[in-house]
Amino acid sequence: AAAEIIPLVLTAVLASIPVALPATFTLAAALGARALAKLGVLPTRLSAVDEAGTTDVLCSDKTGTLTQNALTVTTIHPMNGFDEAHVLALASLASADGGQDPVDAAIRAAALSKGISDAPKLVKFESFDPAKKMSEATATDSTGGTQRIVKGAFSVVIGLVQRTPTATVAVNELERQGFRVLAVAAGPQTAMKLAGLVALSDPPRSDSAALVTELHELGVRTVMVTGDAPATAAIVAHAVGLDGAICPPGPIPDNVHPEQFAVYAGVLPEDKYKLVKAFQKGGHTVGMCGDGANDAPALRQAQIGIAVSTATDVAKSAAGMVLTEPGLAGIVAAVKEGRITFQRIQTYTLNSIAKKIVTVLFLIAGLVMTGHAILTPLLMVIVMVAGDFLAMSLTTDNVRPSPTPNEWHIGKLTMAGAAMGICLLAFCIGILAIGKFGMNLGIETLRTLAFVVLVFGSQATIYAIRERRHLWACSRPSLWLVASSVTDIGIASLLAISGIAMTPLPPLMVAGTLAAATAFAFILDLAKVPIFSRLGVAERPSDRSLTHKTKGIRGLGAQRRSSS
Template sequence: MSKAGGDDLEKADLNSVYATLKTSTKGLSKTEAANRLQKYGRNAITEKEESALRKFLRFFWGPIPWMIEAAALLSALIGHWADFAIISLLLLYNAIAGFWQERKASNALAALKAGMAPKAEVLRDGEFTTIDAAEVVPGDIVRIKLGQVVPADVRFVGGDSISIDQAALTGESLPVNKKIGDLGYSGSIAKRGEMTAVVIGTGRNTFFGRTAKLVAGAGRGPSHSQKAVTQIGDFLIALCLFLALFLVGSELYRDIVIAKDWHWSDVLDILRLVLVLLIASIPVAMPSVMTVTNALGALTLSKKKAIVSRLEAIEELAGVDILCSDKTGTLTKNQLTLHDPQLFAAEDKATLIQAAALASEPDSDDPIDKAVFAGLGDKKVLDTYRADKFTPFDPVSKRTQAQVTDSSGKTLLFSKGAPQAIAALCKLSGDTADKADACVSDLAARGLRALGVARSEDQGHSWSFLGILSLEDPPRDDSRQTITRARDHGLQVKMITGDDVAIGKEIASQVGIGTNIRAAGDLFSKNQDMNHLPARVVDCVETADGFGRVFPEHKYAIVKALQGRGHQVAMTGDGVNDAPALKQADCGIAVSGATDAARAAAAIILTAPGLSTVIDAIDEARKIFERIINYVLFRVSMTLDIMVVVVFATVFFGFPPLTPIMIVLIALLDDVPIMTIAYDNTLVPSKPVHWQMRQLLLGASIIGLFSIAQSLGLLLIGMEWLGNPQWQSWIPLSKDQIQTVVFLQIVAGGHLLLFVVRARGAFFSRPWPASRLFGAIVGTQVLTVLMCGFGWLVPAIPWAIIGLVWLYMIAWMFVLDLVKRILYRHQQKSTYARGEKS
């Protein structure tokens, strides 16, 4: 539906609102309400959900799943059922693990729906009745009391006043006082007073519902890590197809042209060769290893008070270069405190605060009242007064008033409220009025809230202007240090708040963010397409230190604008208003005490207050990213090694150097230490880290080429051994045993390569391998040696040959380490040079 009457109803006079909605202060009849429910729909957020089966089947679609599925199909076609079972189980495990993590991830729309008020009091047929909030329609007259949730977007039409907390929607840190004609947002909560209101918008056409639309439309598509896995898969598929065509072409040429002895049974032999190559080319465990590594990293982050709800967000967090932080409760304490008071007629500071306390409501939840009582030096002084009458804050007069009797029996009146209202009450003029105005302007410029206090000793006939209290929500004690840490980590921090620009500028200055705080409303027009912002606006977003008076669509637009400039953006938030931006951000972070909607939309949920936990999480995320990069370097290098050696030996020596079961064993033996890489010790990069696929694949390919040289060198030595009678008389070897030699070299040499690629310097430099990784590698090496020595699952080879192979691999380990260090040095220089040009 369209909002009844459109956005004009938010600003039109009440008579026009009644006329447009065809209603009155008497409300609707039940019949008319039922008709409108049919016309406008239920006052609820509905969304189209993808079936669980469809979500699950998506995990069988993509480059790496295709490769695994092709290998499983070929295994079944040629009757290799053991290979088929192992490959199918790995494929199923990857799908189940991914589906489970996605199921646990953000479901912001469900949380938003749960946030709708379950019940509402509506005026139907002349009587107030309680109905489900989902049945409220435009034109209904609703009654809203203390503690109730506003069920729809409304305009207040009756009653004295009401104070509603809409912080979760707009980001304002204090409850907002409403009077007749004011607008109330769906999902806000009444904190004081009672009023009636006319409903002007329901469901998706409320402020709350438009936020839900943004959440539904938000999202970045595949994460950087998912794109990286796809690119790695594409690279390996292309190489596999090239080598498979070369292998099949060579075999066909040999059988048809040279041997001239072609039989259809030869197809089975060719399929076996292709199967060996396909199994060799698939990084079968790559999705599983990345999932497990991230999951173990998530466990570590949970100990740092950061709960991960979307695993790939860990890698996104490692690359974040802009952190958009909300103000209240994250950078500040979310607790108003009294600042330096400005004295006028008051004798001293204590007298001024005491007067303000007498004009406040004891045990009130109002943050201003709490701040005033907290500022009292001696609360017992209030016991000398008897409270006779208290008038709560009135949005028309903009002040509170209390009548008390002191210990001598004298009646006194005290009032506190907006300085302009208190000044008018006291009839200030001349220099005193100018001084008060200057004081209020100065406080506003510094981002402080001003509160005037007055006293009357003659039943309110004349008032004395005692002074002005200033209030602030002070920065957290660790905020400035945390901002400094963030900058040291290569992060730019932008503050985003629903409060006024002056307040934002003051806090941003105090914590060290900067003073270039822009009003979001000045940058983004109301009907602007937030997905296609002008370059001028994006430039302002990129250079600003923060934004004030921010609405949900502004936060979303800020994130989109920064992402459009190539930034990886983390966004912190705690309210419904933050949900769209949290979902759109590369890494949405729900801070401590966040609403269900914010937690559901976020990828990481903090359980400790402040930003320091975010920086701790970034440290851990960068470690995790480094471990995954180490795995990818190892896996791609080894995959290249196995594929090329298999094709080379098959084409030029006429036999495959590895059997299918050997390749499966290699995968299983590799994955034991690889799973422990999540515990490995790594250096923490000082700057954001990203998937630089060109450099990564180039580096892995170069290391892979030298690994190929290592394996082919040993294979050539083995073939020479077969044809050398002198060597055969010393230690006889068969072709089957040569396969075992190659198997030993690839398993053991691969694990030594893991020691090489995990270190950015020499492999023997700090940080040394974690005990779990080292123990896993040693354990698998001992098992591999025993398998080769005793002939478990592979043909046995002499122990002397095992010793010679190990000497050969250790020598190559130093060669590979030298290649790696030269490669890193060259890549660092080229990256720096590109940065200089840009």
């Protein structure tokens, strides 16, 4: 009759609404962002946590990320008519004083240690221009003559002076040894001469090789993107484990793939943007490191732009994450935390699918079995609050990061959740049938029993599916999850026994239902592992070695940016 149908429809509508879904997704990302902040990684938006977990290609800069960012002048190679002190003095004049540029700081420190007294007097200084690949200064010498002084990439500076074969040989030899080489030229505007070469060294960080390997094990391919010469970049790349081909200097091909090259040398800031676009065109989710204002377009285009610790404010504002410490450690932490957050949300999604299916079908089964709506709207609201309170605590659960970049397999996830829901439905109907036909309980008492079995059964389901493996091999649940579970069980038991908002149940019946739900968790676990394995939801053996793929839908942030 309508008196029974209307409450049934109302409770079914209540049961089908994922009330806590937006809050749970936001809470999971916020907790991930907080965890990253403690590790020295500052997300500039919550979606960056998800985006870090989807990354499968990392474009890493060299200086300060793979190397120590401790540049020192190692060798000075003067040309005819100049000595080492003179070359260093000229290079110092074309270097910024008090800036953040590590190259200029190293050159000025070396010049200061030499104690040069007869250096030309600086008149005008123009800071380093990434597009021109050089900085320059105007100075007056001891005779009052005006000199133009240029310091920058050899390929640029040599174009301003007469080319000398010996200089080219010297540059090639120094770069082959892994030094970063700058050329210095000076003289009148129309008659400049190559003064010499300044070679700087920046050794790799001690942890770079291990972190590059760890990223590889997580399914992230690392490529080096640097403005340095190919020979210099190759030495550092080999030292940190980036063994592969070097992309020839020049324009970035539109169809380039990460698998083709391990090093991109001589890259201009605008080339970084083109590189990101090319990788995205190939279906990759890209992380890009940068520090300068000119890197902003590439940082903004990448799914996850990463501003390194020495980045300018412009670069930081364009990035999705800002590192407070140099090196790759923060990036590895971001990838892992993104994967952990994904696993928590996936568990919540599985549980939500199972719970929505079982609740709606259980209401129908209850109506067929008893001829009455088995849950009142008030009881359904209590069930929903109890379930959502517990499910939201999954955002704090202890899980292992995914072994590969995050991808949503909606179809498989729905089938897995539905399978778990059917198992839970069978359990709930079984308990209700025992109460109806085995114990001859009245409809009001059956409603209380239905309430209790839904709450306790949902608890059992969460503990079964929070691990993709067997329960006895699982990680320990978080304190918040356990506390939420105990609170839910305690409140539901108290309401059922005391008869608040429902007909009271004997304590023994409540305890028996709880014991049955506990046994159901282990039975469900036995069914879960083969079901998850068949649907591709279960962990692979490689997952088990982690302490903390198939084609599908990547993270939401990744989809948004790769399509831009």
